[in-house]
Amino acid sequence: MAVELWTDEDSPEPAVLGIQHRQITAEQLRRFEGYAAEIFTAFGMDLNTPGTANTPRRFIKGLFDVTNGYDGDPKLVRVFPTECRGGPDCRLSQVIEGPISFFAMCEHHVMPFYGQAYVGYIAHEHIVGISKLTRLVRLFARRFTLQERIGRQIAEALESMLEPHGVAVYLEAQHLCMQMRGVNEAASLTRTTHWRGNYDSNPSLRSEFFTACGLER
Ligand SMILES: [Zn+2]
Numbered sequence: 001m002a003v004e005l006w007t008d009e010d011s012p013e014p015a016v017l018g019i020q021h022r023q024i025t026a027e028q029l030r031r032f033e034g035y036a037a038e039i040f041t042a043f044g045m046d047l048n049t050p051g052t053a054n055t056p057r058r059f060i061k062g063l064f065d066v067t068n069g070y071d072g073d074p075k076l077v078r079v080f081p082t083e084c085r086g087g088p089d090c091r092l093s094q095v096i097e098g099p100i101s102f103f104a105m106c107e108h109h110v111m112p113f114y115g116q117a118y119v120g121y122i123a124h125e126h127i128v129g130i131s132k133l134t135r136l137v138r139l140f141a142r143r144f145t146l147q148e149r150i151g152r153q154i155a156e157a158l159e160s161m162l163e164p165h166g167v168a169v170y171l172e173a174q175h176l177c178m179q180m181r182g183v184n185e186a187a188s189l190t191r192t193t194h195w196r197g198n199y200d201s202n203p204s205l206r207s208e209f210f211t212a213c214g215l216e217r
C-alpha cells in the first residue's frame with residue numbers, strides 16, 4: 001500500500017520544499033508592468049509598436065511563470081514504503097535518474113541558467129516514483145536561486161522524504177549571466193555535486209554513480 005506522506009491541498013507541505021503559494025493581485029500586476037515599461041523605454045525599447053506594446057505584460061507574466069517552483073507541485077509526492085532487508089542491496093543498490101533537464105533564474109543577475117541534473121539514492125525506508133525526481137528537480141530549479149542551492153535542496157528533500165541510506169546529486173549548467181555579460185565565457189559548464197549518507201563515506205559508490213550516469217570522462 002502506498003503511503004502518502006503528504007498531499008497537495010489538505011495537509012501542509014514539509015518546510016524542506018520551501019513552498020510559498022504566491023498571491024499577486026491584479027493591481028500589483030498593473031504596477032509591475034508599469035515598472036517594466038519604464039525600464040524598457042529608458043533602456044531603448046520602443047513600446048509604441050504592435051510587437052512591443054504588450055511586452056511589459058509578457059515580461060512580468062513570463063518571470064512569474066518561470067519561477068513557479070515557489071508555488072509547489074500537486075503531483076510531486078507519493079512515497080512508497082519499501083522493505084529494508086539489510087545487507088549489500090540495501091547499502092549499495094542505487095536508483096539513478098538523469099539527465100533531467102532544468103531551467104532556473106540566477107538570483108544574482110535574474111538571468112537564466114540551465115542544464116542537466118542527475119539524482120541517485122540508495123533506498124531504505126521508502127522509494128519514490130521516478131517521475132517525482134524530475135518534478136522535485138524542477139520544483140527547486142524554477143525559482144530565483146543558485147545552482148549550488150538547487151543541488152542541496154534536492155538532497156535535503158530526498159533525505160527527509162525517503163530516509164534513504166544515501167543521496168547523490170550532480171548538476172551541470174550553463175549560466176547566461178556569465179555567457180552574455182561578465183566574463184563572456186560561452187563554453188563554460190558549472191558542475192556541482194552533493195553527497196549524503198553512504199555516498200559521502202564510500203568513494204566507489206560515487207564513481208559507480210558517475211559511471212551509471214554516463215558521466216565518466
Ligand atoms: Zn548570475
Ligand SMILES: [Zn+2]
Nearest residue numbers: 084086090124
Ligand atoms: Zn536499509
